Amino acid sequence: MSPVGILARGAHTRVGRYTQRAHLRAAFLEGLVQGVLALNEFVAKKTMGASDVVITALVMAQPISWFFASYWSNFLVGREKRSTFLLFGLLGRLSLFLVLAVHGGIAFAAVIVFATLMVGAITPAQNSLFQVNYDVRERGRAFGLSTAWQSIATIGAAVVAGRLYDDDPRMYRWTYAAAAVCGFASCWLFYRIRFRGRHHSAPPALSRGLAREMTRSLRSPFAGSFTILKRDRDFRRYETAYMGYGLAFMMLQPVIPIFLVESLHVDYSQASNARGLVFYCMMVLFSPIFGWMMDRTGPVRLSTFAFLILALFPLALAAAGGVSAVYVAFGVYGIAMAAVNVGWTMGPIHFAGTRDSAAYMGAHVALVGARGLVGGPVGMLLFRWTGTAHATFLGSAALFLAASLLMGSLDRDLRARPAMEGRS
Numbered sequence: 001m002s003p004v005g006i007l008a009r010g011a012h013t014r015v016g017r018y019t020q021r022a023h024l025r026a027a028f029l030e031g032l033v034q035g036v037l038a039l040n041e042f043v044a045k046k047t048m049g050a051s052d053v054v055i056t057a058l059v060m061a062q063p064i065s066w067f068f069a070s071y072w073s074n075f076l077v078g079r080e081k082r083s084t085f086l087l088f089g090l091l092g093r094l095s096l097f098l099v100l101a102v103h104g105g106i107a108f109a110a111v112i113v114f115a116t117l118m119v120g121a122i123t124p125a126q127n128s129l130f131q132v133n134y135d136v137r138e139r140g141r142a143f144g145l146s147t148a149w150q151s152i153a154t155i156g157a158a159v160v161a162g163r164l165y166d167d168d169p170r171m172y173r174w175t176y177a178a179a180a181v182c183g184f185a186s187c188w189l190f191y192r193i194r195f196r197g198r199h200h201s202a203p204p205a206l207s208r209g210l211a212r213e214m215t216r217s218l219r220s221p222f223a224g225s226f227t228i229l230k231r232d233r234d235f236r237r238y239e240t241a242y243m244g245y246g247l248a249f250m251m252l253q254p255v256i257p258i259f260l261v262e263s264l265h266v267d268y269s270q271a272s273n274a275r276g277l278v279f280y281c282m283m284v285l286f287s288p289i290f291g292w293m294m295d296r297t298g299p300v301r302l303s304t305f306a307f308l309i310l311a312l313f314p315l316a317l318a319a320a321g322g323v324s325a326v327y328v329a330f331g332v333y334g335i336a337m338a339a340v341n342v343g344w345t346m347g348p349i350h351f352a353g354t355r356d357s358a359a360y361m362g363a364h365v366a367l368v369g370a371r372g373l374v375g376g377p378v379g380m381l382l383f384r385w386t387g388t389a390h391a392t393f394l395g396s397a398a399l400f401l402a403a404s405l406l407m408g409s410l411d412r413d414l415r416a417r418p419a420m421e422g423r424s
Contacts, residue, residue, distance in 0.1 A: 015196045019133040020142055022193045024149050029186035031150035033093070035157025036179040038275045039165070039172075040112055041257035042268060047169040050105030052258070052384070056376050059253035061113040063246070063372020065120030066365035082191055084125040089187025092119030096180035100173050122187065124361045131349050133196050137295060139349065143342055144291020151283035158276020165268040228363045235351040235360065237410045238300060239367055242344070244403035245307050246368060248396035250375025251382070252314060259317070259389040260326065270323050274330040282334025283341070290339045299347040300411045306339030307404035314393035314400075 040058050044050035050058075095118065098111045134142050157175075164171040229236045260266045266274070294302050313336060316329035348360035379392045 013135050013138065016134045016138050016142060019129065019193055019196075020146070022189055023129075023142070023146050026186045026189035027146040027150035028153045029182045029189070031153025032157045033179045033183040033186070034150070035154040035159075035276055035280075036161055036175045037112075038154065038158045039161055039268070039272060041254075042261070042271045043165070043169075043172050044105045044108055045257055045261050046268065047165070047172065048105035048108060050109070052254070052380055054105045054109045055257060056254040056380050058109050058112060060250070060372050060376040061116040062120075063250060063368045063375075065117045065369070066123075066367075066372070067369035068117055068120050082125070082193075082195060085122060085187045085191040088118050088121045089184045089191070092116070092122070093183030093187060094180050096176050096183065099176035119183075120365070122190075123365065126190070127345065127349060127361045129190070129193065129195060130345075131352070133193070140291040140294035140342060140346060141288065142291070143345060144288040144294075147287040147291070147338070147341060148284045151280040151287065155277055155280040155284070158272045158280070162268045162270075162272025162276065169268075226363075228359055232351060234410065234414065235348075235363070237406070238303075238347055238351065239364065241303065241307070241403045241407035241410065242347075242364075243367060243371055244399050244406060245303075245310070245340070246371040247375040247378075248310075248314075248399035248403070250372055251379030251392055251396045251399075254376050254380045255383045255389050255392045256317070258383070263389065264320070264323065264326065266323060266326070270326075274323075274326050278327050278330045279334040279337075282331055283338045286335050286338035287341065290342045293339075294342045294346055298411075298414075299343040299350050300407060300414060302339055303343035303347070304404055304407040304411055306336050306343055307400050307407060310336035310340065311397045311400035311404065312336075314397045318390045318393040 041055050044054055044058060092115050095111065095115045099108065102108050102111055130139055130143065157179075161172075161175050164175065229239065257271075260271060260274075290302060290306075309332065313329055313333040316325070316332055320326050320329055344364075348364045352360040379396070382392045382395060383389050385391075
């Protein structure tokens with residue numbers, strides 16, 4: 001039996017196994033894309049001499065793309081979602097071919113930002129696929145296995161790309177062209193998966209008002225998101241904790257590549273080893289474990305644990321005096337992000353219950369965009385204002401810890417609620 005067939009047996013249901021086989025193939029191809037994209041900022045900084053502004057724009061592209069994804073999430077509530085993979089696969093992945101024709105950091109960043117903005121719309125459709133094609137008992141494990149399989153491909157692509165760039169920095173043009181092909185092929189495989197089941201109606205407390213707001217979302221993209229956050233207090237608290245995590249995460253992103261290049265003088269191979277090999281090896285090892293944990297503890301407790309571990313990452317970077325210490329820091333980073341990845345993706349599905357999770361994902365990703373607008377520039381300004389990356393590292397560690405405390409408080413309240421209801 002092929003590796004895909006073996007991994008697909010982790011799903012309990014017939015529909016889950018069918019979906020997992022196709023999902024794993026698509027995830028592997030997407031992993032190849034992510035391996036190439038993992039070195040975006042290093043290509044811009046080392047090969048093109050890009051400015052701080054360009055580097056910040058590159059790292060902000062992903063979170064800002066969630067604003068677009070939020071609009072699409074609201075639009076997709078109750079609608080057919082498969083065509084999303086095909087349309088935005090064309091716009092968000094084949095557009096990477098344009099890297100062949102660009103020169104300079106600004107033009108390179110423009111292509112990457114456009115591709116990132118377009119591909120962000122695929123996330124809501126993927127979440128809906130998890131909701132309707134996987135049983136609630138197998139979602140976490142299925143997600144963990146697909147993430148691990150994707151990470152294996154990412155490791156290979158990142159390491160190979162780093163070696164190629166060390167030999168000839170101009171090779172980035174051809175790796176991005178290959179990523180364009182693999183990325184569209186991944187979207188095509190997702191498009192061919194048949195969505196099963198149906199989204200159920202919301203309970204009376206949410207359904208009528210929410211339906212009206214979803215209709216208005218075609219004119220006001222965040223109307224449905226604000227309604228969800230206003231009416232679901234538990235989900236609002238979950239998002240508050242993720243806001244703290246997200247601000248800390250975004251503060252780090254533009255500073256890390258500059259710190260590694262300017263302070264530690266890493267080359268492409270060392271950067272790919274840290275961001276590709278070490279980080280994604282941890283994702284491969286721990287994603288299935290955290291997926292299994294999520295099925296048993298839920299996304300709230302898992303996220304509490306993830307944020308606590310993540311606070312160690314910037315502290316480890318602040319203490320790093322060489323490349324070996326950077327590898328250790330990225331190992332901690334990979335473990336923490338394996339947990340965050342599961343908790344972040346499964347959280348909206350968990351709080352949506354039987355309702356269409358696209359509405360909850362719309363709120364979820366809109367807030368990613370909001371913190372992306374703030375976190376990156378704040379991290380860079382703090383770095384340049386103080387003259388040291390350590391200020392940004394310490395500030396982000398404090399925010400990660402605060403996010404863990406907030407999420408832990410929500411977890412305790414949710415677990416105490418059934419006992420309180422039993423005594424009433």
